[in-house]
Amino acid sequence: MAAQRRSADTDPTPDDLPSCSSLTTKELQQNWQAVKREQRPVRLLFEIPSTRIVEQTLSKHALYEIAVMRSGSFESHRVSVERRYSDFCHLHHRLVEEFEEELEEVLLPRKLLTGNFCPESISERRRALQDYLARLYATRCVRHSPLFASFFTEQEQRRAHGLLRAGQFRPALEQLRTVLDIQEKLLPWQQPTMTVSTLAGLAVCHRDLDEPEQAFAAAQRALPPVRRYGLRRYRAALLELLVDEGYRLGRPVAQLQEELTTLRDAERGEASPRSLKELLIREFI
Structure with missing residues (x-):
């Protein structure tokens, strides 16, 4: 029954x-x-469709392409990242530290001592790592853990922030778009706060590339979770960008200006306020 x-x-x-x-x-x-x-629930699939070998002066390693996809829906845009076996090891170590009992039967494929780069070994390792990610995702505590989400985004975020710091806004934009695509797929199992830094980075890049429409749209998306979850360090800087770009675009910004003025008055006597770009650059130093 x-x-x-x-x-x-x-x-x-x-x-x-x-x-x-x-x-x-x-x-x-x-x-x-x-x-x-x-009415079919949307779930995530992790596919490792390819591997490439990177040769350096004294060593070489394999990079596994990981595609993150939603099942039960058609996606024309494919989003993927590349990770080394050592990245999987680092993830597994951190997850076991936090969820040892829950991951007792979820084993990371062992490192091969010989034949690491022959096609048969690489193909076998690729399938094993794909199955490993599926088993992690099937474990509820892991699926909800920020550690799992950061495995797919942290490297690209650091790369994007380095590019942003160097003033290379177009390549930084591409990295941040990949990060946002993956973060949105990982939602609703992650808090919407995880996208705030990414959206703020997109807003800064678009503004400095003189793309006010896109800058305003990205900052506008970031502001509600900043307000809702009390992310005070972002709020005034986002409002400042929205007011500046809103004036350029002829948007009604009186309420945003009033909110910004109230915040600035409350911050009087504190350290000098940082711009949105300064906040983002300091995040990954």
Whole structure:
């Protein structure tokens, strides 16, 4: 009975379908399938479709391409990152420190002592690491952990902030777009605060590339979670960017200006306020 009740809670019923009596049996079946597809939960898949070997002066290593995809939906834009086996080791060590009991049966594929770079070994390792990520994701505490999310984004974030610090805004923008794509896929299992730094970085890059529309849009997306979760260090700097770009675009910014003035008055006597760019650069120093 419990199983039947659960099914009734999640599966569509004939009442959900169009009631038009002129529909044929085939059309009814197609509509039924469409309703079921809409109600299918979206999950993440981790695919490692390729590997490349990087040769350096005294060593070489394999880089595994990891594609993050949503199941149950069609995605025309593919987002992926590259990680070394040592990155997987670092992730596993940190996760085991925090979730030792829960990960007792989730084992990281062992490092090979010989034959690391032959095609057969690389192919086998690729499949094993893909299965490892799937098992991690199936573990609820890991899926909700910031450690799991940072594995897919931290390197790109650091690279983007280094580029931003060097004034290379276009390549920084590309890195940040990859980060945001992955963060949005990892939601809703992560707090929306995880995207604030990324959106702020996008806003800064677009502003310094003289793209005010995109800068305003990115900052506008970042502001609600900053307000909601009390991320005070970002609030005034985001408001300042929104007011400046809003004036350029002819947007109504009176309320934003009032909010900014109130914040600045409250901060009087404290350390000099930093710009959004300064805040972001200091994050990954």
